[in-house]
Amino acid sequence: MTDKKIIAVIGATGAQGGGVARAILNDPESEFAVRAITRNPESEKAKELAALGAEVVAADMDDYESVKKAFDGAYGAFCITNYWEHFSPEREQVQAMNLARAAKDDGLKHVIWSTLEDTRRWVPLDDDRMPTLMGKYKVPHLDAKGEMDQVFTDLGVPTTFLLTSFYYENFIYFGLQPKVGPDGKLAITLPMGDKPLPSIAVNDIGKAAYRIFKGGDEFIGKTVAVAGDHLTGSDFANGFTKALGREVVYNAITPEDFRGLGFPGADDLGNMFQFKADFNEYYAGIRNLDESRKLNPELLSFKDWLAQNIDRIPVE
Ligand SMILES: NC(=O)c1ccc[n+]([C@@H]2O[C@H](COP(=O)([O-])OP(=O)(O)OC[C@H]3O[C@@H](n4cnc5c(N)ncnc54)[C@H](OP(=O)(O)O)[C@@H]3O)[C@@H](O)[C@H]2O)c1
DSSP: OOSSEEEEEETTTSHHHHHHHHHHHTOTTOSEEEEEEESOTTSHHHHHHHHTTOEEEEOOTTOHHHHHHHHTTOSEEEEOOOGGGTOOHHHHHHHHHHHHHHHHHTTOSEEEEEEOOOGGGTSOTTOTTSOOBTTTBSSHHHHHHHHHHHHHHHTTOOEEEEEOOEETTHHHHSSOSOEEOTTSOEEEEESOTTOOEEEEOHHHHHHHHHHHHHHGGGGTTOEEEOOSEEEOHHHHHHHHHHHHTSOEEEEEOOHHHHHTTOSTTHHHHHHHHHHHHHTHHHHHHHSOHHHHHHHOTTOOOHHHHHHHHGGGOOOO
16 A cells, blocks of 8 residues: 555556656656556556556456446546547547546546537638538537547535647558558558647556645646647658758648548547638637646657657558
8 A cells, every 4th residue: 555645547558658657667756646547457557557556456447346446546547538448529529528537536636638629619610611510519529639638527525627739650550650642652641730839648547647636725726728839731741851861841721621531530530620720819729838848847848759659650
């Protein structure tokens, strides 16, 4: 039994939660201990976390009772839902509700809810600049999360609302890496026009979250937004060109063409990029780089991240 304050980390075997868990576990002086929540404590990633000193506890966000048990005795929790596992905004909201209720019922002192904007505040459903999806969303994987902010507030959960950004790692894992186009040139394809896309190394989200837990009351009830860089498609392409030593161009397609790319979720992501471009002043404005660096002085620019990760980019 630890005398440190326990942070229960949802998604600890994944990208964001993994970053939070490692940020805490890598600090031997930390006032916090990590309780890594997973559906599968026997997975390699869960075992790695245990080896780093985490307590690994089984729970499933679909099951309120299991989350309530897993949060029992904790000081705080990092809460995240994974839309891309099931593509269901309704299921994501049930999961978020289970997290919020369990946090409330276990009396947690500080929760970080990894959320995103409910874009319908900017683009009402009757605004036809982008299609309405699934009957009641503009960007399902954003809207579903943003709508749940109110639930954490209404239940009286002491929450920090963490607005994250596009991971640099999407160029490794999300199929967005430079690819050879019909003209034989390597290109990255984004529907952002000439607007900057706030983005971040996923581990830097974890480091910011750790700082927010350390700050406690300073951040409860607040919205905190983080990004490591604000880059246009051309900036990303230039970064790849330098790092790969091979020309990469920016293929700036329209959001409409992106929605039509045909992979699962392309319409959702096309709308997402359109929201980020059309409301760029708000979207990039709130994801302030100086504020993000204050939270996490180790914040990586895309250039620095790329220098460390160039061998992981699956250039096609
Ligand atoms: N890609 C981006 O640029 C980006 C940017 C901002 C926000 N996001 C958001 O990030 C979210 C995904 O987070 P991520 O990137 O960290 O995902 P990830 O790396 O795919 O990991 C997903 C994590 O969620 C856990 N999980 C999933 N379903 C669960 C359940 N029912 N009960 C308990 N744990 C569950 C998994 O744990 P186990 O499998 O071990 O149980 C795993 O640790 C998405 O909702 C997405 O919208 C993504």
